[in-house]
Amino acid sequence: MGKVRQADIARVAGVSQATVSVVLGGNRTGVRLSERTRLRVLEAAERLGYLPDPVSSRLASAGNNxxxxxxxxxxxxxxxxxxxxxxxxxxxxxxxxxxxxxxxxxxxxxxxxxxxxxxxxxxxxxxxxxxxxxxxxxxxxxxxxxxxxxxxxxxxxxxxxxxDYVSASAEVITRLARAGHTRVRYLREPDDAPSSDDRERGVRAAAADAGMAVAVTRTSGPDLDATAIARWLDDGVTALVVEETDTGAVFEATWRALGEAGVSVPGDVSLAVLGRPPAGTAGPVISGFEVPRRxxxxxxxxxxxxxxxxxxxxxxxxxxxxxxxxxxxxxx
Amino acid sequence: MGKVRQADIARVAGVSQATVSVVLGGNRTGVRLSERTRLRVLEAAERLGYLPDPVSSRLASAGNNxxxxxxxxxxxxxxxxxxxxxxxxxxxxxxxxxxxxxxxxxxxxxxxxxxxxxxxxxxxxxxxxxxxxxxxxxxxxxxxxxxxxxxxxxxxxxxxxxxDYVSASAEVITRLARAGHTRVRYLREPDDAPSSDDRERGVRAAAADAGMAVAVTRTSGPDLDATAIARWLDDGVTALVVEETDTGAVFEATWRALGEAGVSVPGDVSLAVLGRPPAGTAGPVISGFEVPRRxxxxxxxxxxxxxxxxxxxxxxxxxxxxxxxxxxxxxx
DNA sequence: CTGAAAGCGCTTACAG
DNA sequence: CTGAAAGCGCTTACAG
CATH class of the missing domain: 3.40.50.2300 (Response regulator)
Structure with a gap:
């Protein structure tokens, strides 16, 4: 009981292999077929337990869905x-x-x-x-x-x-500007990818519009510590904007550093993420935007x-x- | 710049299509090939930007990985x-x-x-x-x-x-028996599937060994309420054993009913799940077993x-x- | 109105 | 030691 091919059906039904193909394919070319032939083919296919080979169909033209x-x-x-x-x-x-x-x-x-x-x-x-x-x-x-x-x-x-990271990121900056922030630190991925670059473009455009000063740090996380936080606050930074990354590492490092520095959010500094923080992050709901992944x-x-x-x-x-x-x- | 086939390479390299196949296929049959021919074919393939068609390879024998x-x-x-x-x-x-x-x-x-x-x-x-x-x-x-x-x-x-649900379920019952339980209510999926039946088999076998009385309720959840819980406790049941199901519905219903009935776990009644409770269930760590899904x-x-x-x-x-x-x- | 030919792009047994 | 034939199982244009 090996594989059953159209040729096997053809032999049993007494027709050509091509005719079998036409019948089983639902006769999409509109070929004239005697009902008798059609039935014989269908019956033989059923009896032999025919299983079409999707690879062949795909090769002989037609997609494979x-x-x-x-x-x-x-x-x-x-x-x-x-x-x-x-x-x-x-x-x-x-x-x-x-x-x-x-x-x-x-x-x-x-x-x-x-x-x-x-x-x-x-x-x-x-x-x-x-x-x-x-x-x-x-x-x-x-x-x-x-x-x-x-x-x-x-x-x-x-x-x-x-x-549309450009618009969404710009909107976050605009919110910050409306809240009165004029000096922001922006943490982004070190490498260039459209998803990162788009965010930066939105941030810069909105910051320029609002007359806000934005300093960019490219980081993947490890260098983010309490010292860095303290330095930024000394510089007059009143808000941190963090890019959402695949692993969430940058946000997590920032959040940890904030904790170590004993800085309260949003009391001492505002915080926004360009996207969402990693799942399972405890604490307040972080401001930002939803990426419509589904x-x-x-x-x-x-x-x-x-x-x-x-x-x-x-x-x-x-x-x-x-x-x-x-x-x-x-x-x- | 349509699709490039082996035949195109063959024409350019001045060999047969089959030779191209042999060369590009890494010569797995151990055919003798002049190095010159090999190089010419490889170079032509490279220059034309040949992309093998996986569908054809699959049809002409060989798996498709x-x-x-x-x-x-x-x-x-x-x-x-x-x-x-x-x-x-x-x-x-x-x-x-x-x-x-x-x-x-x-x-x-x-x-x-x-x-x-x-x-x-x-x-x-x-x-x-x-x-x-x-x-x-x-x-x-x-x-x-x-x-x-x-x-x-x-x-x-x-x-x-x-x-191995049989052994794992039996082990849970044995634990209950060791803790002194002799009367247990067992909640399982209403339909028969090996994963449910195996659990029941393990439960029954271990209960028989331990001289424990097990009453089975087939339920998908909705009928589980405080009244049911109270009735079982009145009957002298000291432990509930709940099957883990795809959706976790039975466990959730049980847990809710327990809460509504004001019954404390494990103070008033012991609870085990044949598997794990649904993710995100708050409260104590439920006794049971891990299904090694990965x-x-x-x-x-x-x-x-x-x-x-x-x-x-x-x-x-x-x-x-x-x-x-x-x-x-x-x-x- | 029907059936047999050609061909999809490959691989591998087989002649030379 | 190399190259051309046959064939994987289908579909669809084409003769009858």
């Missing part, structure tokens, strides 16, 4: 908190569209693995940085891709669905699906979703 | 708490083995969708119940599958990696991988992992 998901870091163990809602959104929308998902486990961002994404009809990419060359190859080959998070590489030709996942799947099956009006290959503000209790 | 994951309920939105560690384990092990994952989103357990799993080299199944017919087809076709959770269907022919995920992937690539000694197609006891504070 598979969308790839490529994360540049293991999605689950490490930064699960940040990725989980995105994956949840991706899965929900994929299920709604009747698509299955291929998760490409990216132990490394090796080009070889990225090329494997072509097994699917299209692929979602997810990560702080993007391997430009491999993506360029995919793009050049006409393979549909969507990056989750804004991308500026390749002259902005990478389709993406991102969060919606990002859903929107990305929708965009990718429309790229895979063109027709119903080409959507913009670039979308930015709004980040709802979180008032919080740490701006005073 | 893809393992399927089929959950009978949407994995992410709903019962994520229970599935998340399993998926984390699956992903970690798959990454370690260099395999990618296809997540089949099971909006319905429709046989069609299950058949699609054959796109992968093998598939993991995950769910309280299993669609026996579709699984039987897969098994008959020689398609490698592994179920996460013990399965008894099809005469026990379904390969699986499960948790390890289940990893072990299932390893078993599936060995089924896909036989050779290195056939492993047992049935494995049960031990559930470490959690002493907790609610048995007295």
């Amino acid at each position: 598979l969308l790839g998901v490529y994360t540049f870091t293991p999605a689950f163990p490490d930064i699960a908190d940040a990725y989980f809602p995105i994956l949840a959104g991706i899965e929900a929308e994929a299920a709604a569209l009747g698509k299955d998902l291929i998760m490409f486990t990216a132990s490394s961002a090796a080009p070889d693995r990225i090329r494997r994404t072509r097994l699917a009809d299209g692929c979602l990419f997810l990560g702080r940085h993007v391997p430009v060359d491999a993506i360029a190859d995919l793009l050049a080959a006409g393979f549909p891709i969507v990056h989750i998070g804004r991308r500026t590489e390749l002259g902005g030709r990478i389709p993406h669905v991102g969060a 919606a990002l996942g859903r929107a990305a799947v929708r965009l990718l699906a429309s790229l895979v099956e063109p027709g119903t009006g080409e959507p913009s290959p670039h979308r930015l979703l709004t980040c709802p503000p979180v008032a919080g209790e740490t701006i005073a | 893809l393992l399927g994951v089929y959950t009978f309920t949407p994995a992410f939105p709903d019962i994520a708490d229970a599935y998340f560690p399993i998926l984390a384990g699956i992903e970690a092990e798959a990454a370690a083995l260099g395999k990618d994952l296809i997540m089949f989103t099971a909006s319905s357990a429709a046989p069609d969708r299950i058949r699609r799993t054959r796109l992968a080299d093998g598939c993991l199944f995950l769910g309280r119940h299993v669609p026996v017919d579709a699984i039987a087809d897969l098994l008959a076709a020689g398609f490698p599958i592994v179920h996460i959770g013990r399965r008894t269907e099809l005469g026990g022919r379904i390969p699986h990696v499960g948790a 390890a289940l995920g990893r072990a299932a992937v390893r078993l599936l991988a060995s089924l896909v690539e036989p050779g290195t000694g056939e492993p047992s197609p049935h494995r049960l992992l031990t559930c470490p006891p959690v002493a907790g504070e609610t048995i007295a």
Whole structure:
């Protein structure tokens, strides 16, 4: 009882293999078929326990209803908190569209693995940085891709669905300005990625508008201690603005340093996070904004699906979703 | 700049398409190749930007390094708490083995969708119940599958990696017996699934050994109220044993009813859960056991991988992992 | 109105 | 020691 192929059905039903294909494919080309033939084929297929081979169908044209998901870091163990809602959104929308998902486990961002994404009809990419060359190859080959998070590489030709960090970050600064702050310390990731750069752009623009002085510290956390805090306060800083990062390390280091320095929030200094603090952070609700991760996942799947099956009006290959503000209790 | 095929490389390099395949495939058959030819092919492939088509390779023999994951309920939105560690384990092990994952989103357990799993080299199944017919087809076709959770269907022919609920549940009862309890109320899921039945078997066996009276209530939660609690206590019950369920609903209902009844734990009544309470449950550490979900995920992937690539000694197609006891504070 | 040919892009057994 | 044939299981344009 090995695999049953269309050819086996054809033999039993006394027709050609191609006819079997037409019948089982639901006759989408509108071929004339005698009802008798159709029934014989269907019955034989049922009796033999035919299981179509999706790989063959995919090769012989036609998609396979598979969308790839490529994360540049293991999605689950490490930064699960940040990725989980995105994956949840991706899965929900994929299920709604009747698509299955291929998760490409990216132990490394090796080009070889990225090329494997072509097994699917299209692929979602997810990560702080993007391997430009491999993506360029995919793009050049006409393979549909969507990056989750804004991308500026390749002259902005990478389709993406991102969060509008510029506006959301500007809004946080404006709130601070309205509360009377004129001197702010801004802590951001040391490396350049659109998600960090966008925040900085929003911060600078709003600060300039408000006549606020913003000094930037690039840090990944370890150097943040009570001494640093004390120095900033001595300099006349009245508010700290911290970028939300994948691991939450910068916020955690800041929060700890604040505690060690015996500085009260928002009594002695105001605090805002450009995003949300890591899950499970105790204490007051930190002011900032929500990143609509679930919606990002859903929107990305929708965009990718429309790229895979063109027709119903080409959507913009670039979308930015709004980040709802979180008032919080740490701006005073 | 359309897709570049091996045939294109062959034309440029002045060799046959098959030779290109041999060269690019790393010459695994040990064919004699002039170094000059090899280099010419490699160079042409590089220059043209060749991207191998994984679908074709898969069809022309050879696996595709893809393992399927089929959950009978949407994995992410709903019962994520229970599935998340399993998926984390699956992903970690798959990454370690260099395999990618296809997540089949099971909006319905429709046989069609299950058949699609054959796109992968093998598939993991995950769910309280299993669609026996579709699984039987897969098994008959020689398609490698592994179920996460013990399965008894099809005469026990379904390969699986499960948790040893029988022993773990028995151990909980033994603990209760040692603490002097002789009359216990046991709350379990209303439907029959191996994970529930195994627990009950362990409970009954250990209770019989200890001369303990166990009364069983099948419930999904809603009927659990202060009245029920009071009735049981009146009956002389001194301990409650609650099954861990996917949603945690039974435990939550019990915990609430206990509160409403003003019954203190473990002062007035002891409490154990056959597993762990839902995440985020406040109060004392509930006695019970840990389900090694991450390890289940990893072990299932390893078993599936060995089924896909036989050779290195056939492993047992049935494995049960031990559930470490959690002493907790609610048995007295 | 129906059925047989060609081809999707590869791999691997097989002639030369 | 190398290169061309056959074939994986399908779909869809095309002859009859």
